[in-house]
Amino acid sequence: MNWIILIIAGLFEVAFAACLGKFKETSGSTATYWFIGFLICLTISMILLVKATQNLPIGTAYAVWTGIGAVGTVLVGIFIFKEPADFWRLFFITTLIASIIGLKFVAS
Template sequence: MNWILLIIAGLFEVAFAACLGKAKEVSGTEAAWWYTGFLICLSVSMLLLVKVSRELPIGTAYAVWTGIGAVGTVLVGIIFFKEPATFWRLFFISTLIASIVGLKLVSN
């Protein structure tokens, strides 16, 4: 169950980064809504990380959480913000995914 919560926490990390990306593209009330979404997603993500770190090793939990956030944020950037999908970007994202999977496999 902790691994599922950790994945959800990582997805909320992706969401708070996406909210920041959208907030910088708009202004006024719409930006305020995106910043509100950022604060909500940040809070949920952190609370879930705190919860799972009580059971999972903090080094593993934090690395997986940030890895999910990094991979997800890059993919959101490519898909929604039209950032470049170069070979080297995708190569290093792939190595990051392999590292996350590796940490999961060697953790108790």
């Protein structure tokens, strides 16, 4: 269950990064809504991370959380913000995914 909580926390990290990107692109009340979304997702992500670290090693949980956030944010950048998806970028994201899976398997 703690791993599921940690994965959800990582997905909310992706969401707060995406909200931050949309906030940067907008202005006025629309920007305010994206900023509020950022704060909500940030809060939920942190609360879930704290909950997950009560039963998982902090080093492993934090690395997995940031890894999910990094991979998810790059994918959001590619698919939503039209950032480049060249070979090396995808190669290193793939190695990051492999590292996250590896940490899951070696965690006690």
